Amino acid sequence: QQQVKQSPQSLIVQKGGISIINCAYENTAFDYFPWYQQFPGKGPALLIAIRPDVSEKKEGRFTISFNKSAKQFSLHIMDSQPGDSATYFCAAPDPNAGGTSYGKLTFGQGTILTVHP
Amino acid sequence: GAVVSQHPSWVICKSGTSVKIECRSLDFQATTMFWYRQFPKQSLMLMATSNEGSKATYEQGVEKDKFLINHASLTLSTLTVTSAHPEDSSFYICSARDWGLANNEQFFGPGTRLTVL
Numbered sequence: 740q741q742q743v744k745q746s747p748q749s750l751i752v753q754k755g756g757i758s759i760i761n762c763a764y765e766n767t768a769f770d771y772f773p774w775y776q777q778f779p780g781k782g783p784a785l786l787i788a789i790r791p792d793v794s795e796k797k798e799g800r801f802t803i804s805f806n807k808s809a810k811q812f813s814l815h816i817m818d819s820q821p822g823d824s825a826t827y828f829c830a831a832p833d834p835n836a837g838g839t840s841y842g843k844l845t846f847g848q849g850t851i852l853t854v855h856p
Numbered sequence: 857g858a859v860v861s862q863h864p865s866w867v868i869c870k871s872g873t874s875v876k877i878e879c880r881s882l883d884f885q886a887t888t889m890f891w892y893r894q895f896p897k898q899s900l901m902l903m904a905t906s907n908e909g910s911k912a913t914y915e916q917g918v919e920k921d922k923f924l925i926n927h928a929s930l931t932l933s934t935l936t937v938t939s940a941h942p943e944d945s946s947f948y949i950c951s952a953r954d955w956g957l958a959n960n961e962q963f964f965g966p967g968t969r970l971t972v973l
Contacts, residue, residue, distance in 0.1 A: 771960040782862075782949045782964040783900065828899060832960065842888055842953045842960045846900045 741765060741833045745847025753855050758816040760850045762829035765810065773844070774803065774814045775828045783828060787814070819854045826851050858884045860952050862965035869940055870973055876936045877968045879950030885930035886952035890962060891923075894947040906933045940972045 773788035789803040802815040830844040859882040892900040912925035924936040951962040
């Protein structure tokens with residue numbers, strides 16, 4: 740079974756600061772590593788995802804950095820805003836995700852981000 | 857982006873009754889849908905993988921006779937919680953994969969809050 744370890748559990752930053760969340764996985768069946776953002780009482784929404792043929796992907800203020808050899812990837816939120824306050828989940832493909840379970844993801848434990856104004 | 861809906865958004869029921877939750881992909885076809893359960897301040901735990909026209913694949917420890925899954929069409933999967941008990945109270949979230957896309961992105965529904973009295 741896939742283990743995905745996410746850290747830190749909670750993070751407090753000031754407005755304008757950089758938020759960094761890390762994720763480590765064990766094995767994978769396919770190469771797709773997403774980050775999801777979840778607000779209270781809502782379903783998760785895809786924030787940004789990366790395929791490991793590149794080491795970094797940037798979309799606006801959000802950047803994923805990927806280290807395939809270390810089996811780690813991280814989310815950087817630049818110029819953090821109070822509206823970014825949410826829970827963030829990384830996910831990694833389940834190494835046994837084949838056949839009828841293709842696409843199955845294992846989620847990290849989540850990071851509660853609070854951005855103070 | 858692709859839209860996934862869930863109905864109802866919240867439900868309160870008495871212990872011993874059954875509750876059905878619907879998950880629909882509104883603008884794409886989904887051969888695979890996933891059902892998750894999320895307890896407060898915890899991560900998403902995959903319950904089962906639902907494939908159109910075939911039996912669902914349940915994760916270890918999930919009772920298939922208690923959580924009945926039906927994926928009768930390419931746009932609809934249902935989860936029925938049978939003989940619900942207070943410990944089944946949770947946030948149930950579905951996601952769907954667009955079979956027309958080469959990547960493995962999952963689109964999440966808004967979730968259903970189940971409270972069993």
